[in-house]
Amino acid sequence: MQRLYAVDIFPRMVDRLHISWVINFEMEMPPPKPQNRGNVVFFEQADEEFAPEAATVPPRVMVNPDTDTVFVSLPAPAGNGLGGTKFWAIKDNQTSSKPEILFKKNYALSSMATYEQGSNGISSVTRKEGLWKGFGPVWGTAEGRTSATEKVTPSVWAVDATKEMVLEISPNSGAISKSMNISSLLKSRAKVTSDLMVTRSNEKDEDHLVFAVTLVNGPSPAFHSLLRSRGMNKSENKNYVIQLKGETLEWVVPTAKDLPGIGQIAGIKTHDRVNDEVVDDMYVVFAGDSESSVVFSIH
Numbered sequence: 265m266q267r268l269y270a271v272d273i274f275p276r277m278v279d280r281l282h283i284s285w286v287i288n289f290e291m292e293m294p295p296p297k298p299q300n301r302g303n304v305v306f307f308e309q310a311d312e313e314f315a316p317e318a319a320t321v322p323p324r325v326m327v328n329p330d331t332d333t334v335f336v337s338l339p340a341p342a343g344n345g346l347g348g349t350k351f352w353a354i355k356d357n358q359t360s361s362k363p364e365i366l367f368k369k370n371y372a373l374s375s376m377a378t379y380e381q382g383s384n385g386i387s388s389v390t391r392k393e394g395l396w397k398g399f400g401p402v403w404g405t406a407e408g409r410t411s412a413t414e415k416v417t418p419s420v421w422a423v424d425a426t427k428e429m430v431l432e433i434s435p436n437s438g439a440i441s442k443s444m445n446i447s448s449l450l451k452s453r454a455k456v457t458s459d460l461m462v463t464r465s466n467e468k469d470e471d472h473l474v475f476a477v478t479l480v481n482g483p484s485p486a487f488h489s490l491l492r493s494r495g496m497n498k499s500e501n502k503n504y505v506i507q508l509k510g511e512t513l514e515w516v517v518p519t520a521k522d523l524p525g526i527g528q529i530a531g532i533k534t535h536d537r538v539n540d541e542v543v544d545d546m547y548v549v550f551a552g553d554s555e556s557s558v559v560f561s562i563h
Contacts (some may be wrong), residue, residue, distance in 0.1 A: 266290055266338060268325070270356060270363070285363050287354065289338060321349050321372045321425050330381045331417055332356045333366070333435065337373040348372065349425070353438060367438035372425035377460035378435065379418040379471055421462055421473060427455040430473065430508075444511055451486035452479045457503070457524040461547070463531055473508040474547060476525025491516060505529070505549055505562060520560040523551035532561075 266289040272282045324337040336352040349372035355364040419441070420433040432442035446454045458476035465472075479487065479502045488498050494516065501518035505525055508514065519525050530548045547562045 268334070268336060268354070270334075285356075285361050287363065287365075289336075289350070289352070321374055324373065324376060326376050326378065326420075328378055328380065328418075328435070331435070332358060334363075335376060335378075335420060335435075337371070337376060337422075339372075351422075351433075351438065353435065366436065369438040371422070371431075371433075371438075371440075373422040373431075374425055374427055375456075375459045376420055376422040377462045377473075378420050379462045379464055381418065418462070418471065421460050421471065423456045423460060423475075427457070430456070430460075430475075442511075444508070446477060449508070449511070449513055450477065450479070450506075450516075451490050452484040453481055454479050458505075458526055458549070459528045461529045461531065470509055472514070474505065474529055474531075476503065476505050476519065476529070476549065476551070478503050478524050503551065505547070517562050519549065519551045520558045521551070521556070523553055523556065523558060525549050525551045 268287045268289070270284045270286075272284050274280050274282065321337065321339050323339060324335075326335045327333070328335070332355065334354045334356065336354065337349065338352065339349045348370060351369045351371035351373055353366040355366050357364060417435050420435050422431045422433055423429070424431060428446055430444045430446060431440050433440055446456060454477045456475055457478050461474040463472045463474060464470070482502050483500060490513070491497070491499060494513075496516065499518050501522045503519040503522050503524045505517045505519060506513060506515065527550050531545060532548060533545050544563045548559065549562065550557065550559050552558065
C-alpha cells in the first residue's frame with residue numbers, strides 16, 4: 265500500500281497532530297483492462313522490459329512551500345502490474361480536505377530539486393476541519409501576495425533513473441522542457457552520484473545546478489581539453505563537483521581523495537573576512553565509499 269499523508273501540527277498541549285488528507289496512490293491508478301481469451305479472463309500486466317529501473321529508483325518526496333505543492337517520485341508497488349514508476353504533483357489547497365492532483369507522469373527519477381523563493385511562514389488559514397498553519401510564505405499585504413504569485417514558479421530539476429540525464433520539468437504541467445546529457449557536457453561518460461542542489465545569487469537570477477559526478481571510465485582527452493579551456497590544471501580524478509547554469513558548465517572541482525560525492529550538497533552563507541575581504545559563500549560536500557569518507561567545502 266502506497267499512501268501520502270498531510271499532517272497539520274497545532275501549537276497546543278493535546279491533540280497536536282491532525283491528518284488533513286490522504287492520497288492512496290494505488291487507488292489513483294487506472295484498473296487493469298480485462299482481456300477475454302475463450303472462457304478465461306486475463307488482465308494486462310506491465311511489461312518489466314520497458315521499465316527495468318522501477319525496482320532501483322527510490323521513492324522521493326519534495327515540498328515547495330512557496331506554492332504549497334508536493335512532488336512525489338514513486339516506484340510501482342512490488343508485483344503491481346498497474347504501471348511503472350510515476351512522478352506526481354499534488355497541490356494542497358489549504359482550505360480543503362481534498363488535495364488537487366496537478367499531473368501524473370511516467371517518469372523514473374532518482375533525485376529532484378527546486379529553488380525555494382520564499383521562506384516558511386506562520387500565516388493561519390481555516391481548513392474545513394479547523395485552524396491550520398500554512399507552510400507557505402507570510403504575505404504582509406494583498407499587494408505583496410499579488411506581486412509574489414505573479415512570479416514565474418521555479419522549474420523542478422531531476423536526474424533520471426540512469427543518472428546520466430538532468431531534466432528540467434514544468435511544475436505546473438509536468439512537461440519536460442529541457443534534457444541535458446551529462447556525458448556530452450563533460451566530454452566523457454559520466455553519472456550523477458549526489459542529489460541535486462539548486463541555487464541563485466538572487467531571486468531574479470537563473471537556476472544554478474550543483475551536483476557531484478563520476479567519470480565512469482576515467483577522464484578522457486576531451487575532458488582534459490575541457491578543463492584547460494576553463495583555466496584548470498589537468499586532473500586524473502574520476503570524481504568531481506560541478507556547477508551548471510542552464511547548459512553552460514561554470515566550474516569543475518575534483519572531490520577530496522577522489523571519493524564520489526553522495527547525498528545532499530549544502531550551501532552555507534559566510535560572513536568571514538580574510539585581509540578585509542569577504543569570503544565567498546561555500547558548498548559543503550560529503551564524499552565516501554565503503555572504505556573511507558570525508559567532508560570538504562568549496563568556496
